[in-house]
Structures are given as C-alpha cells and as structure tokens.
Amino acid sequence: MQMGTSFEQPGPIAQYLKFLAEGKFKLQRSRSSGQYFYYPRAFSIGLESDDIEWVDVSGKGKVYSSTIVRRPEKYGGDFNIALVELDEGPRMLTRVLGIAADAVEIGMRVTARIELPAWEKNPSQPLVVFYPDQR
C-alpha cells in the first residue's frame, strides 16, 4: 500500500511551480512545528507527508547575500544573483530586479513578485523574483 500520498498529484516541486503558474507563492509548512521549507520536498527531517501543508507566504524578506555576475553587454550585461531570506525563514536563490545589479546590498528589504523570467528566450514558467522595498 502506498500510504496516503496520491502519486496522481504532482510532486512537490511540480506543485510549487504549478502554484506559481496560478500566481500564488506558496511554500510547504510543517503543521506540527510551523517551520517553512524551501525548496519543496517529499520528505525530510521535520517534514513528514501527513504533516505537510501548503501555505501562502508573505513574500517579504531581506537580502542575505548577493553577487553581480559580470557579463558582456552584447550578452545582456551584468546581472544580480542573490540569496533572499524570507521572513518565514527559508532562504532562496533568486534575482533582485528593479535596481542596478551593483545597488543590491546585504540586509536590503525586498518583496517577491511572480514573473516570467525576462532572461529566458521563450519563458513559460513564472518564477519568484524580488524587488527592493521603497526606502
């Protein structure tokens, strides 16, 4: 017997991406501990199948670290890659947009948006990116 989980439903990462496609930024949370998880998982320490709930997250967070990836202008120029720590706890690899790559600073408050990645040729899957909060 396959214990509870229906394998006809998408797996955790596919489910996460499906929510994004519907415009929803949801992460897994453990019902018993309240801990949030990123990336989504099928099972781990602190996250057992019958204890997982998908919940909306605030999308608020701060830049934990950041780098300017240097790229020649003809290939699109420099861009930012960052690790953003959500207020709910998990950290995600992402991009901070809306300001120059060299203006992104550690500790900067940012807010999530769900967007098609502008850096892809034919994007179809929306992703979570971040924009700096008004200061």
Added chain:
Amino acid sequence: MSLRGKTAVVGIGYAGLGSSPGWTPLELAAKAAERALADAGLRAGDIDGLCASTFYHLFPTLSMSEQLRISPKWSNADMTGGSTFIAQMLQAALAIEAGLCKNVLIVYGSAARSTKDIYGIIDLPILQSSYAPLLPVGAYAMSAARHMHEFGTTRTHLAEVAVAARKWAQLNPDAALRDPLTIDDVLKSPMVSDPLSRLDCCLVSDGGGALIMTSAERARDMPQPPVFVLGVGTAHSHRDISQMADLTTTGAVESGQRAYQMAGVTAREIDVLQLYDAFTILPILFLEDLGFCKKGEGGPFVADGGIAPGGRLPVNTSGGGLSFVHPGMYGLFALHETCVQLRGQGGERQVKAPNLGLAHGNGGYFSHQATAILGSAAAL
C-alpha cells in the same frame, strides 16, 4: 578499531598537467597511474582495489579498470566533488584494514581545459538553474560577500591568498603560473562575480593524478618513505548554496574535528597544509574552520604574506589550484603535495622537516568537506 597509522600512501604520480589537447580524461588518469605505480615499485596487476571518480563518467571504476586492464576486488566511486579523493582515502583505509584488498589505486583524470567541458560539476536542480546563476563562482562570491559584511574581510585579504599561491608556484617547476603577481594585479583584475575577480579564481587545467595506498606493514618494505594515514574526516552539509546554513562557516569544522580526533593531534601540531583553493575565499574559511585562527580572523591571518613562503604557516606549497593545477576536482593534488612535503621531496619549496601534513578538500559549493592528516614515520 582505530584506522590511525594502519595504512600509508606508497606511490604518487601526475601526468599531463596544464594543457594536453587530444588526451582523454581516462588516458591522462592511466598515465598518472603508471607513474604512481613506478614510484611505488608496483605493477598494475598488483592493484586489487580501485577508487575513481570523474565528472565525465557515470561508471568511473568500470571505465578505469578496463582502461588499465585490472580486475579490482573492491572499488569505490563516491562523488562529492573536489573532496572525493580525500573521502575515498578513508574508504580505502577501511577496505585495506578489513582485508578486502591490499593495494588501492586512487585515480583521476580530466580534460577540463582542452574540452572546456566542466558541465558535469554544474548539475543543478530546476529551482536553481531557472535563475541562470553563474556557478560555481557565484556561490563562493556570495560567501565572500557575506564574510566581508560580517567580519570586515577585504579584497586585499582575498588577493593575499592568490599572491601567496603564486609565490609558492614560483618554487614549483611543474606549476602552470609562475610569473610574478602582486596584490595590485589581483585588485585590478576584471570582476567575474563580485567580489571575486578573475585572479581570485583557480586554473582550469587538464591532467591526471594518482596515488597508491597499502597497509602500513607492507609500506615499510617499499621504495619510498611511507606517508601514513593518521586521520580522515568527512562532512556533508548541503548541496545547493541556498541550503547552506551559514555562508561563512563550512562543514570543515566537523570534518576537521573528525580527522584530528582519529589522528590524535591538534591544529597547532600541523607543519604543512594544502587547503582547497578553487577561489581565494576558500582557504580563508578553512583556516578558521580547521582551527588555525578564530572565526572571522582568516583575513588578517593571510595578510602580509601570512601563508606565503616565509610566512606564519606554509599553506598550498605547490601553488594550489590558483597557480599550480586545477583540473576540476583538485583534492587528489592536495594529497599529492602533502606526500611530497612529508617525504621531503619538495625541492625549492620544501618546508623544513615536516612530520604532520593536512590536506583539505571541498566539494560542490562548500557542500562536502574532507580532511586528511598524514604523517611521516616520526609522527606515528
């Protein structure tokens, strides 16, 4: 059962370092194996245990044993990135001590420079690759940025690591880069992924490397001074950089403690170190995490030629991945240089009579750490 001093490295070799167009990774590995066998006074048929891993082969021990036409009784193809061969040293020590095999070949080959193929080490899950990060450098850049933010580490500190490596490389005739290098050169070098510039990044080399381990008992009757395996420790902490708990502290804290405990020594007793240096930030973190200075003080520790020839501590005496060789997975070359130093065969770069050497390997994005403490007969 303690593994301390039960096994030894009795043969070392490398081949085709730098640029070897037209040579496959397996061919370069085989040449390195041939040299390590000659060094040990053994023949290929004496090898009955094999450790191999590359980022090209899904079945590295099958490909390697077929290439050499050997039939190992025991093999290990662990893959933890650049730390692999140090982790395999622990497995080989276990297998020899358990009587599963007698003579283990640990071998690696890469055509990273000639083929420009390092894609095997950039296998990324979708939630990372979707953002098109420049890896691995971007991950280490974010660690460096965080270390600067928390502890005031500077680009000059990073540059000190590159300059020290170059000064050692100038004493190593086999090193790829031996031209003089200044702090200013590194600071003025074009940025790749801030705060890391081109000269904060390691070489991308071709080359093969090999070493042979056997029991301490057999090692005593072999041509080279045995280099005894005193302690090895490994640690897993994450795979992807977003999952690293603290970007300024690595699993080297754990791998180091495990290795020191097995060897029964402390950091203070280590005479010579080889610390994985794919990028300049790595040795700074490893000096802290392996107990050579306090957390956050790695920058000042390397300042003013602290790890260069004549400095506070001899680190990366071959010139390291920054100036000697870096064929994608460097760990085997850290072990190689540790053996050279403990045998007293370092020529111009030889550290004065070392008895204890530490080789530290890193895999992924600080994801896996492996520390080996090796010793001369005097250290037993």
